[in-house]
Amino acid sequence: MATEKLMLNFSPKIVKKPIVYRIVKDFDLEFNILRAEITSDLEGKMLLEIKGSKEKIKECKKYLLKEGVELREAAKGIILDKEECINCGICISLCLGKAFYLKEDTYEVNFDKNKCILCGLCLNCCPVNAIKSKI
Amino acid sequence: MAKTIDEINEKIKGGKAVVLTAEEIIPYVEENGIKKTARDIDVVTTATFSPMCSSGAFINFGHSDPPIKMSKVWLNDVPAYAGIAAVDAYIGATELSETEGMAYGGAYVIEDLIAGKNVKLRATAYGTDCYPRKEISTYINKDTINQAYLFNPRNVYQNYSVATNSSSKTIYTYMGKLLPNFGNATYSSAGQLSPLLNDPYYKTIGIGTKIFFGGTTGFVAWHGTQHSPETERLPNGVPVGGAGTLALIGDLKQMSTKFIKAATFTGYGITMFVGVGIPIPVIDDEMVEYLKVKDEDIYATIYDYSVQRRNRPSYGRVNYKELRSGKIIIHRKEVPTGSISSYPKAREIANILKDWIKNGAFILTQPVANLPMQGTTKTLNIVSEEEL
Numbered sequence: 001m002a003t004e005k006l007m008l009n010f011s012p013k014i015v016k017k018p019i020v021y022r023i024v025k026d027f028d029l030e031f032n033i034l035r036a037e038i039t040s041d042l043e044g045k046m047l048l049e050i051k052g053s054k055e056k057i058k059e060c061k062k063y064l065l066k067e068g069v070e071l072r073e074a075a076k077g078i079i080l081d082k083e084e085c086i087n088c089g090i091c092i093s094l095c096l097g098k099a100f101y102l103k104e105d106t107y108e109v110n111f112d113k114n115k116c117i118l119c120g121l122c123l124n125c126c127p128v129n130a131i132k133s134k135i
Numbered sequence: 136m137a138k139t140i141d142e143i144n145e146k147i148k149g150g151k152a153v154v155l156t157a158e159e160i161i162p163y164v165e166e167n168g169i170k171k172t173a174r175d176i177d178v179v180t181t182a183t184f185s186p187m188c189s190s191g192a193f194i195n196f197g198h199s200d201p202p203i204k205m206s207k208v209w210l211n212d213v214p215a216y217a218g219i220a221a222v223d224a225y226i227g228a229t230e231l232s233e234t235e236g237m238a239y240g241g242a243y244v245i246e247d248l249i250a251g252k253n254v255k256l257r258a259t260a261y262g263t264d265c266y267p268r269k270e271i272s273t274y275i276n277k278d279t280i281n282q283a284y285l286f287n288p289r290n291v292y293q294n295y296s297v298a299t300n301s302s303s304k305t306i307y308t309y310m311g312k313l314l315p316n317f318g319n320a321t322y323s324s325a326g327q328l329s330p331l332l333n334d335p336y337y338k339t340i341g342i343g344t345k346i347f348f349g350g351t352t353g354f355v356a357w358h359g360t361q362h363s364p365e366t367e368r369l370p371n372g373v374p375v376g377g378a379g380t381l382a383l384i385g386d387l388k389q390m391s392t393k394f395i396k397a398a399t400f401t402g403y404g405i406t407m408f409v410g411v412g413i414p415i416p417v418i419d420d421e422m423v424e425y426l427k428v429k430d431e432d433i434y435a436t437i438y439d440y441s442v443q444r445r446n447r448p449s450y451g452r453v454n455y456k457e458l459r460s461g462k463i464i465i466h467r468k469e470v471p472t473g474s475i476s477s478y479p480k481a482r483e484i485a486n487i488l489k490d491w492i493k494n495g496a497f498i499l500t501q502p503v504a505n506l507p508m509q510g511t512t513k514t515l516n517i518v519s520e521e522e523l
Contacts, residue, residue, distance in 0.1 A: 092473045
């Protein structure tokens with residue numbers, strides 16, 4: 001079993017297709033929608049955690065691409081630049097996924113990319129611009 | 136048993152002084168008691184690394200040929216105050232760039248100068264018989280200018296508020312981004328490591344006290360603006376609001392960008408993280424009583440920053456141990472907390488200062504005058520001249 005967190009972008013053309021339903025039906029994957037929204041341009045965005053066999057996940061990704069869904073691996077979305085970070089900790093109070101956390105002994109700021117749900121709340125909070133987005 | 140600063144300095148010079156940080160002294164007192172600690176320990180180092188808006192630098196550029204009496208000055212397009220002598224100016228940390236807005240400003244100019252980078256100087260003047268030039272455009276760096284010193288009118292707040300937001304929209308403040316409906320709370324103090332919380336009645340810290348300032352040595356120049364020592368205090372002397380502040384002075388050219396860092400708070404503007412460390416001589420038992428203060432003994436008041444008034448509603452007090460745990464309770468709701476001030480940096484500074492003193496490289500000073508113990512912060516009222 002493998003787990004992956006994917007950011008899915010649906011163009012207005014395909015936003016009405018029951019694509020997520022197919023993920024369960026055809027690939028037998030377990031999914032959890034961490035975030036979903038439709039932008040004012042009628043584009044759909046969804047942060048999806050999928051669980052299943054490695055092969056099925058691979059096939060599922062192929063299917064999604066074929067349907068015209070843009071795919072991004074969510075774990076690579078937000079980056080904490082440790083060189084720039086001054087370890088204040090403002091970001092910790094804003095992090096919905098608790099991906100930013102303080103190390104218990106040193107009080108240093110750390111980022112666990114696997115917990116990040118790409119909510120983006122942290123993006124304009126860092127006073128020294130140490131939090132960067134690749135999305 | 137009382138010790139004088141001279142006696143402590145003799146030990147420092149002989150490399151025999153026993154120095155602890157304000158964190159390390161807490162378990163030491165718990166284990167050894169007040170009297171033994173007062174005998175054993177000579178100096179305790181305190182520190183903070185926080186955004187301090189009331190900061191800036193005086194610079195003397197040197198005279199051009201023909202000379203100019205600069206009346207308007209820009210450094211990398213950031214206006215500096217030039218209403219002093221011909222080639223003196225003051226660049227304030229929060230001043231914004233006229234071309235880049237909130238992306239660049241006074242604090243960034245200061246950081247660039249410390250880093251040794253070249254900075255564009257532009258100035259205009261009305262021209263006089265003795266200063267005929269009317270404009271100049273050139274480049275400077277810290278090696279080409281005469282004096283450059285930080286003179287920060289208000290740093291090292293004794294304590295500070297906790298900020299939260301009860302409204303239904305996100306707000307952007309000098310306490311950072313505050314999410315709606317008590318979505319988070321931010322605070323800004325080094326707590327148990329903070330200088331004025333370890334000497335709450337300013338018994339040893341005064342005018343002339345030598346300090347760690349931005350990576351080099353500096354001095355306490357005066358009490359800071361808004362110094363209000365009459366703020367309500369807990370029995371241990373800890374004020375529950377801002378209270379004391381310090382005006383600091385130090386040589387920009389000797390500073391390090393590790394300890395002076397420009398910062399931008401989205402929607403609010405530019406400020407500067409300032410690293411300060413202050414040594415506290417353990418002169419008697421009474422000082423140990425103050426120095427043993429720990430995060431759970433220090434309380435700060437929670438304020439609602441969504442209320443755009445001078446007096447904001449309060450939601451009670453919390454201590455720094457609770458704040459540092461990552462969550463507090465406001466109105467029966469669990470609210471995540473974040474610090475604006477860097478505790479690891481404060482710890483680093485306290486340890487550097489400790490090493491300087493242990494190695495005999497930093498001798499303590501006796502204040503030349505005490506900080507005032509009277510005074511509250513006045514408000515600015517909108518009145519006619521007759522009403523005043």
